[in-house]
Amino acid sequence: YQNVANPQSPLYGVKHVALVAHIPHFVRIPFYVRKYDDEHIARGHEGLNFWVFALRNRPGTQEPYVQSELRRLLAYANLGHLAREPANFST
DSSP, rough: OOHHOOTTTTTTTEEEEEEEEEEEGGGTTHHHHHHHHHHHHHHOOOOEEEEEEEOOOOOHHHHHHHHHHHHHHHHHHHHOOOOSSSOOOOO
């Protein structure tokens, strides 16, 4: 967001952003997107549009990866880093 708002940045004025991550990461990504987009808007800027792309895990790695992320959910919840409401990516 700092680069999008900085006239000296090559990203200045970008309106569309691709979110690319492995599927287990999408548990927390909407929270951070909403948090920082809301802050960006509060500073007088337009919100950004997001395109979401999930990456497949390599065969045999999905289960351990999901389990490691699930264990972290309690820590994220205690820090307030999980959205309480669903994020709307269809607007």
